[in-house]
Amino acid sequence: MSAIVAPAGVFRPQLAAFGLIGSAAVAFGVFLQGFVIVEPAPHELFVAALIGVWAFCGLRISRSTAPLFTLLMLFMTGGLMSLTVMEDLDVAPMYMAISGFLAITSIFYAAIIEARHERLKLMFRAWVGAGIGTATLGILGYFGAIPGGEAFTRYDRAMGAFQDPNVFGPFLVAPSLFLIHGVLKGRLIDLPLRALGILVMAFGLFLSFSRAAWALYLFSACMLVFIMLLKERTGAFRLKIFVIALGGVILMVTALVVALQIPQVADLFSNRTQLVQDYDGGHLGRFERHRIGFLMSMEKPLGIGPMMFSKIFPEDEHNIWLKTLTSYGWLGFVSYVTLIVWTLSIGFRFMLLERPWQPYMMIAWIVLLGHVGIGNVIDTDHWRHFYLLLGIIWGCGALEYRYSRRSQAQSPYQTTSEGAAA
Incomplete structure (x- = not known):
């Protein structure tokens, strides 16, 4: 779909229709990331078919996104090599198949964003829809407001249409930031709806009682405000950001105080706010397992080999750096670290350019940086939205490289024209 291009100046309604259908399908694939109760989830089935169709139509992987492809393939090579040391493969091949599929989705998202940057708005809007939808399920399930609501909770924690509260919470951060950015820069008439969406997702995230998700949300929101204050030069706009951000903080604190009046919420909140839990610092606890x-x-x-760590110790690694070493070997670890550093450097270089x-690159970069931080206490190698974040940053980076090349190509022509005119 991205490779079918009409001659310059010629409008082809059929191709335009294909483009719209393709973009809508991508957005729907992003939306499905919010509903992963079973595996393979509808997201896997739909996106696998979508990638197949797109590849048939001529999906391009440019030089700008080739490093992403190479590093992810090296990462997967390390994972496949780890299978050779296992005596009983059990579910390991399926684990690696999922890893490989998610790696492909990252490359796919980068390629389609590079082909048409307008898809970013659709993708983020779909992410917002998924976030509000799955957060609503988590909230209703937590309070038993719907039949079968226990399917959307675990250990008295909301998890929405996910299998784990610790994945559900972080999934909501990027769409929340997208709405917060809209509140800070958008029209005041749209503020009530955006504020409502922010509150729904924030409450769902809070009820996940995931300390990593809480930390990620606070870090990301503060970073967004900080970077926007850094980027915007006018005093009036900075004042607007400050006032709205302060109002948002007051609203969030008020909502938190109200929520804590519910005994069920207050008790679990008191327990989860302890910095070190028994399973963190006890014998063979999280931190000792890391060492x-x-x-x-x-x-x-x-x-x-994958899933072997939990057979040796009481639980999984709960540390993405350790996870890459145990499940993907030294090759996978080096590839992963290189990928993260490279991705963050791309975002850091370009996210303030007009x-x-x-905005999409900035949001993705902030949230990815936060994910790198929480990766010290949690495994993120099978989080679908993590690979989406990678794809967004690399896709936007590819757009920037192309923009720079075109600007440089035009400069000599402009200089020659000016000289001739003189």
């Missing part, structure tokens, strides 16, 4: 796991990985260049895709 032992890193020492063990130094002697296992190929890793120990471009149509700048």
